[in-house]
Amino acid sequence: MKLKQITGSVVATSLLITSGVAAAEDWPTKPVRVIVAFAPASTPDIVARLVSDKLAQRIGKPVIVENxxxxxxxxxxxxxAKAAPDGYTIGVTISGPLAANTLLFKKLPYNPQTDLEPVTIAATQPSVLVVSQQTSVNDVSALLAKLRSNPGKYNYSSMGTGSISHLAMAALASRSGTEIVHVPYPGSAQAVTAILSGETQMAVLPAAAVMPHVRAGKLKAVAVATAKRSTVLPDLPTLAEAGVQDIQGDAWIGFVAPAKTPAAIVTKLQTEIAQIVNSEDIKQKLKMQFMEPVGGTPAEFRATVQSDLARWQPVIKANNITLD
Structure with a gap:
């Protein structure tokens, strides 16, 4: 009986592997849907559409973006997470829904670890610490000195409670011994407008949201919240260079699939997307958005999520940040 059970198990496993390979060989036979977890014109949406246009050409089937x-x-x-794991629904998301949100919400409708399959981080862009021209500071040291001399007097804007822009500034305040008032907004555009109008005086926001205003002379960029200097903004020092350690607010954008999507399909998607984002024309389009191509492996993607979790958990706990 035991031998029969083992034999049956081996046969069943072989059938599953064979059917998965066959599905991957046939894929795609119909349009592929790409669900973007954020609004049109957001950075995840921009990346999704750049990649989807090229992906459609490469696989010979329509790739439809849905926000x-x-x-x-x-x-x-x-x-x-709840879509059929057949390669015909994939998603584009950022760190929050895969990492920080598991700490900010008491319960999520999905489990990022078990309900989703990481495909690849397609692109990343640095988050930039910007200040209003009225602050009259030119670097991080001068900004921190001003904040320490005026505790609670200055405000910072963010893209919402629990966003990377919020967590990065909360970490900056605690690690530099300063006190800054948080003012959340619905998105990056509103957070930038708040600085321009004088409602707030600073923020850590994605480069694409702030650098046009920096180049127009309306805002001042003083640092990037990355582990090392960004290739798209090489003249800006990191916060670590200014003595504020381990604040990495990289605004990466990744593709995910439902869990149990055949491994061969995930591999094919990763390969196609990596080649797309590293092609010369797409690299130039990403650079115009202050983004850098990545195209890493699923394992590297998963490791980045784990790193984000470890980085933001103490910040969220220390500041009692919740979205419930």
Missing amino acids: KAGAAGNIGTDAV
């Missing part, structure tokens, strides 16, 4: 924004990215990410 499902809301609940800090949870709605769209949940839609991907």
Whole structure:
């Protein structure tokens, strides 16, 4: 009986592997849907559309982008998690729905670790610490000196409670011994407008949201919140160079698939997307958005999520940040 059970198990496993390989060889036979967990014109949406246009050409089938924004990215990410694992629904998301949101919400409608399959981080862009021209500071040291001399007097804007822009500034305040008032906004555009209008005086925001204003002389960029200097903004020092350690607010954008999507399909998607983002024309388009191509492996993607979790958990706990 035991031998029969083992034999049956081996046969069943072989059939599953064979069917998965066959599905991958046939894929795709119909349009592929790409669910973006954020609004049109957001950076995840920009990357999704750049990649999808090229992906459609490469696989010979339409690739349709669909925006499902809301609940800090949870709605769209949940839609991907609950889709059929057949390679015909994939998603585009950022760190929040895969890492920080698991700490900010008491319960998510999906489990990022078990309900989603990482495909690749397609691109990343640095988050930039910017200040209003009215602050009259030119570097991080001068900014911190001003903040320490005026505790609670200055405000910072963010893309919402629990966003990387919020967590990065909260970490900056605690690690530099300063006190800054948080003012959340619905998105990066509103957070930038708040600085321009004088409602807030600073923020850590994605480069694409702030650098046009920096180049127009309306804002001042003083540092990047990255582990090392950014290739798209090489003249800006890191926060670590100014003595504020381990604040990495990289605004990466990744593709995910439902869990149990055949490994061969995930591999094919990763290969196609990596080649797309590292092609010369797409690299130039990403550079115009202050983004750098990545195209790493699923394992590297998963490691980045784990690193984000470890980085932001103490910040969220120390500041009692919640979205419930």
